[in-house]
Amino acid sequence: MLPWVADVLFFATALIYLVASGLFVAYLAGARVFASDERMPSGEIDIAKEMRAGTTRVAPLLLLVGVVLHAAQIVVSSFVLHVCPVEGMHFGMSVVSVVACATYLAMRGRYHIDVVGAFVAPLALTFLVASRFVAVDAPEPSLRMRSAILPVHVTVNLLGDALFTLAFAAAVAYLVQENQVKKKRLGGVFLRLPPLDALDQAEHKFLLAGFPLLTIGILTGTIWARRVEGGVGADVGRALFGYATWLLFAAVLFLRPAAGWRGRRAAYGTIAGFGFAVVVLILYLLKSLGGAGDTVAWLAR
Amino acid sequence: MIVVVGLSHRTAPVHVREKFATSADVLPQVLARLASHPELRESIFLSTCNRVEVFADGSGEGAVDAIRDALCQHAGAPSAEISPFLYEKTAHDAVRHIFRVAASLDSMVLGEPQILGQVKTAYDAAVAAGTLGTYLGRCVHRAFSVAKKVRSETALGAGLVSISSVAVDLARQIFGDLSGHAVLLVGAGEMAEAAAKSLGRGGKGIRVCNRSMERGAALAKAFGGEAAPFTALEDELARADVVVTSTGSPTFVVHADMVKRAMKKRRGKTLFFIDIAVPRNVDPAVHKIDNVYVFNVDDLEQQVAEGLKARQAEVAAAEEIVHKELHDFETWSRGRDVQPTVVALRAKTRAVFTAELERSLGGRLKHLAEGDRAALAQMLDSAVNKLLHAPTTRLKAAAAKDEGADLAQVLQHLFDLPELPTNDAKPEMLEATPGDDERLPQ
DSSP: OOHHHHHHHHHHHHHHHHHHHHHHHHHHTTOOTTOOOOBOTTSSBOHHHHHHHTHHHHHHHHHHHHHHHHHHHHHHHHHHHTOOTTSSHHHHHHHHHHHHHHHHHHHHHHHTOGGGHHHHHHHHHHHHHHHHTSOOOOOOHHHHTTOSHHHHHHHHHHHHHHHHHHHHHHHHHHHHHHHHHHTTOOSHHHHHSOOHHHHHHHHHHHHHHHHHHHHHHHHHHHHHHHHHOSOOHHHHHHHHHHHHHHHHHHHHHHHHHHHOOOHHHHHHHHHHHHHHHHHHHHHHHHHHHTTHHHHHHHHHO | OEEEEEEETTTSOHHHHGGGOOOGGGHHHHHHHHHTSTTEEEEEEEEOSSEEEEEEEEOHHHHHHHHHHHHHHHHTSOHHHHGGGOEEEEHHHHHHHHHHHHTTSSSSSTTOSHHHHHHHHHHHHHHHHTOOBHHHHHHHHHHHHHHHHHHHHSOTTOSOOSHHHHHHHHHHHHHSOGGGSBEEEESOSHHHHHHHHHHOOBTTOEEEEESSHHHHHHHHHHTTOEEEEGGGHHHHHHHOSEEEEOOOOSSOSBOHHHHHHHHHHTTTOOEEEEEOOSSOSBOGGGGGSTTEEEEEHHHHHHHHHHHHHHHHTTHHHHHHHHHHHHHHHHHHHHHHHHHHHHHHHHHHHHHHHHHHHHHHHHTTTTTOOHHHHHHHHHHHHHHHHHHHHHHHHHHHHHHHTTOHHHHHHHHHHHTTOOOOOOTTSOOOBOOOOTTGGGTSOO
């Protein structure tokens, strides 16, 4: 497979993510992009319908094209580089963003979170571009060939991270929206963001779906670390942050029914948990950058 | 000529307007009465809470008087009583008025969308009654497209402009779909009733908490809900999602401590207060509690004021659309005025040529074969077309500049055209067919 095909797919995906992000953000900022004149029974412009008829018809469509190209890019690149996408960090971030986008596209109608695309699309773009700067892990055949644990560990973590990305996006949107309501600013952004409860529910459901994956990820990670034994400092740190992420998400999920921690508190908890998950990703990234020579060589190719 | 005679919230108080209240079933009779006036070729009767108007195609003063008579008869009041409130508009002004009405530029609440539906209903009724033809029909159709353009190209209909719509939209923007939520009315006065009407019952039904259990029960019954004693307010707060307070209490009825306790019971689920009472029923400190939102009358009214201000800013853009569409309609209308002259000129020229041809074919050219005769007829046809091309296009161009009438007269004189059928003749009437929106030429 020709390397340039992977490059073309990469840049096309990045461009499409960029345009989709721009459209979503422009809509939130009040531009009447592809607006429709649908009205509610009360006669006001029905923002939800306007979104469905207008921006969200175009921006998610673009995002869908982006996801397809992105998936193709991952497949082609993995052949070019002879690396399985679920082994190692080079594709990890890329896979997180593609899964996050695909899940958003599938769930946006059901959870009434159309505008959350304004947060998901830029994140996808960031992850995609970041993946370009992460070196391709040199496989360690002796260890990897022997165990199926590592691919499972990476896969569940990536899927979990994709869902946490969506929970994070919903949490940020919730805080923005909640702030508008508390300050009684009922203008454009307020009308364009989804209802508070829809955001709270979406955040909770994404978290709930991601948590078992994270749990499996933590378990497989622990087993794997025991096998390899004597990990370096970064590995220990990663594990610690991994456990912290699990604890935080567990607390957010538990306190919701137990102590009524909904809305703002749940959103802060989700954002903090996502922050920890990102730290784990960054620690992987730093580990990969350890082989800086590889990165430079790959980028220069 | 298109004329409009009527009255609206701008000219007539409600006690006059209500005399004209017209239900859908009497509309055909009203239209038939209008159609019985020979001065009125086409007519539409528009009746809303805020306006009663007749749009018609008729001949000048006679048409205006006929509509005045019909309106007085309809209201069952002497002319002297009604006339001071009536306005009349003709030609350019009338068309402009129809466009502005449909676009909601003349509405009491600027930009409200109901008026377009009401004009459509009036249009359909007129088509069904056979009182609408191609001329006025086209004008009203144009009005629809003006309204659609104003709606999609300006923000005249954007923003929230009534207390109830602001309250309902707020609730929707917090809870999304209200169907799965419970509504609680604290106080059972008229305002509570109005709020219940606009909010609907919610999915879990409506509950009423009132000092007088009797009155509360009556209101609850009217909305298919249940009443609760006032002492159980805190428990009710734990069950409700949207709370509308409207008691006459001089002090706060809902306190922060009470809501904090209720929030514990409801495990932090979102609670939304609409406090429409003056003085306020809900302590403003309640708004500071997590997942609790309180909006009072001032908050809602501020939204209304902002919405109206934003709409006002769109008026110029909307008027510009009306202006442009008016110009287009008048251009079409003037072209229509010279059409009989064009038709007569063509008919006469063709008749002269055909007569001459027939004569020759019966005499000197008798020997011509069938094929040659046909070729000759075709040649004359194309000669007529070429000859009349320039006068036709010039006449239409002049008509577009409102100079068509003079030129048409000159042509009639020079070519000795017969007495022309004017547009005063009864036009072709529209027939009601499903999906008639696309029937008229755009």
